[in-house]
Amino acid sequence: MPHIDARADEDDLWPTDAEGAERVQQRLAERVRVETLPAAQVSLVAGVDVSYAADDSALVAAVTVLDTASLRLVEAQVEVARPRFPYVPGLLAFREVPPLLKALERLECEPDVYLCDGFGLAHPRRFGLACHLGVLLERPTLGVAKSAFVGRATDPGAERGAATDLVDDGEVIGRVLRTRTGVKPVYVSTGHRVDLAGACDLVLRLCPRYRLPEPIRHADQLSRARLAER
DNA sequence: GCGACAG
């Protein structure tokens, strides 16, 4: 059960317009902290994802929690709702975080880290979905995106584990990581209270067989299945 | 000004 940071409740966290949303990002971005996440302390890993109906009339936000060592499913929760914010590149969190928080509130266990489908610091204002969720939960988060957004990088080697820096404005904002030999790489970036190297190590550990981390795959399948049931 | 643009 997540606890929303008291300070974050003071003002309007969910503006309806893009201008207000960007101001919220600039304000909350100051709270992001990059810290090391001891691998020994990660026993429960959560994956979050959101699926949408083709006509955008409904969405299903899902969270799945896996035991890091065995990769067995420990718990799963969903939130069915109607989209309240349009998809705008750079403002994805305003569309997905509200329903995700609802699903997370139903969780009985406490994940040690949350893997998000999207970016963290690798964002125009250095405050992507993973940072947003992490700051509101005040919990460790990281982002794993399937395609490029901001920054430049050279292609990592073809072997699993190969990685290159994602650079923007002279700063390393993430890593392009090959999780499967010969398969398109993923984009890993810090969300909150984790460091880039630790995030990449964890992501690689969670990808023993597929391109995407197991927690995210499970959340994706669950959200999609619940959407189809309607 | 024009195109690109996480999910």
Next chain:
DNA sequence: ATCTTGTCGC
């Protein structure tokens, strides 16, 4: 994101 099955390849 979503519309969509089978199929080629390791």
